[in-house]
Amino acid sequence: MSLELVCPAGNLPALKAAVDNGADCVYFGFRNSTNARAFAGLNFDSETAKQGIRYARERGCKVLLALNTFPQTAQWHIWRQAVDDAVELGVDALILADLGLMRYASRTYPNLRLHLSVQGSATNYEAINFYHEHFGIQRAVLPRVLSLAQVENVVKHTPVEIELFGFGGLCVMVEGRCILSSYATGESPNTAGVCSPAKAVRWQQTPKGLESRLNGVLLDRYGADENAGYPTLCKGRFEVEDETYYALEEPTSLNTLALIPDMLRMGISAIKIEGRQRSPIYVEQVTRVWRAAIDAAKRDAAYYAVTPDWMAQLGKLSEGQQHTLGAYYRPWK
């Protein structure tokens, strides 16, 4: 099937919301640091995972497990156990980033379907084909750094299915390699499964405005009428040469509804929605809009147009309440 809609599930109600509103696949993580959304209280234990998989299956929706962090030597067994558990649960595919884990999974379970995570940071077809030859990777999620023309070039030169990010929070353009959070807190997505660990984050109302701090470092100060963003270093406002501004990136969300016909034409296999950390109502609303949009484009790509209603619904849910086509649409390469 072309252009599957892949939706996030941080918990059982979110999974059900995705399935009920038209997701073709849902992806989830276990309750430990084996995935890049290791937040307290989020994710699935074996009981909720079982229930979720059953619920999705009965309704024709596939289930993917994100095991997309990099194991530390001392805790290798936790990641290996997660692969074994996933097979036991019977997920449709694993989303992996680490080479060692890929080797283990592909040797131990030759029939297990593997996807290359965005954290694997493979941006060219040579890299993707390497993963395919050595570990039988069947799909790769591309980092949000390529223009559409570059994406198309990748698709043409690989047998591996290509999945693109369609909507959600944006990382600055070094996916799978960013250690900004480690710099301030000792923990970052690839090592501890979390950017800006909540225990290091403080929000405080001050006479000057709402302040966010990461381990004491002032990230931003919002005036009364300013929208807030996630407390990540990449989206902080910093003083650079006497000017205070978003020196790395503005709080904004990726929204590529307008590109769906291009993605269909290019033979993209799947669109991923970001946001396992968001609530079930977010998953419900985003899934509904994307389902409608993909169906409309599949019916008649030539007459496809993004409706103001879709944009309004997604705009409301966006960080910073503004959105961008990201790197997909840009004149330079």
Add this chain to the structure above:
Amino acid sequence: MSQPAFTFPRPLGQLIEHLPAWPPSFAFTRILNLALRQVIRRRDLQALYGKRISIHVTDAGLHLHFTVLPTGFSAAAGNVEADLAISASAYDFYLLAMRREDPDTLFFNRRLVVEGDTELGLVAKNTLDAIEHPMLELERIFPRHLLARMKARLWV
């Protein structure tokens, strides 16, 4: 920033503001215990045990203070600084409780303010999100006529 669709009438808010915080906190924890007892596994709230949480309903001028104990929610006096403080309007709390609005969305556009220990806030949010049904199934707690009156007021 969009305006909340409902705010408490100011005089009413001012009146509530002058009432001592303890009785409403007591009633509130009774409701929480009733509503959540069956749907939250106790150990999921372990990180919150002994923590002081305060909820500020901004337009009603209402401050609720409580702690989470292994036995349930318990009202607390409001004279000590809370470990976690959450503020929003009555209407926004209602939207959150009924799962009509995403907390991150409200947070981004400044309608929901979370101060103090962010991790506690995240535990609370994620635990409530993981519940299968809206946090407060009001129908189960309130007699029908009271509920109808509340709804009528909230949807003016």
